[in-house]
Amino acid sequence: MSALFNFQSLLLxxxxxxxxxxxxxxxxxxxxxxxxxxxxxxxxxxxxxxxRLSPYVSLCCIAMAVSKLIE
Structure with missing residues (x-):
């Protein structure tokens, strides 16, 4: 599936x-x-x-990594 059609992949x-x-x-x-x-x-x-949003971007990266590990 393309990253354009999968929301989680698009966010990644x-x-x-x-x-x-x-x-x-x-x-x-x-x-x-x-x-x-x-x-x-x-x-x-x-x-x-x-x-400018580095703390929030890093938290999103950590959350994405955890969600990928759980998958």
């Missing part, structure tokens, strides 16, 4: 996208800051979400 993809964007922004901030607008701006926006 979104969480991984936010975490990866935050990590890349912390490692290479110049690359992300150049592309704040346009199609590549979604990476910058995801990095902002990951930086």
């Amino acid at each position: 993809v979104i969480l991984l996208f936010i975490c990866t964007s935050s990590y890349v922004h912390a490692t290479f901030p110049a690359i992300m800051d150049r592309n704040k607008t346009g199609p590549l701006g979604i990476f910058w926006k995801a990095a902002r979400i990951g930086e």
Whole structure:
């Protein structure tokens, strides 16, 4: 089943996208800051979400990991 049709998989993809964007922004901030607008701006926006809401994102990642282990 595709991640688009399975809600739990879609949430997992979104969480991984936010975490990866935050990590890349912390490692290479110049690359992300150049592309704040346009199609590549979604990476910058995801990095902002990951930086500003990091406690909630980490709790969601832990909850997703627990739910995957239970499955």
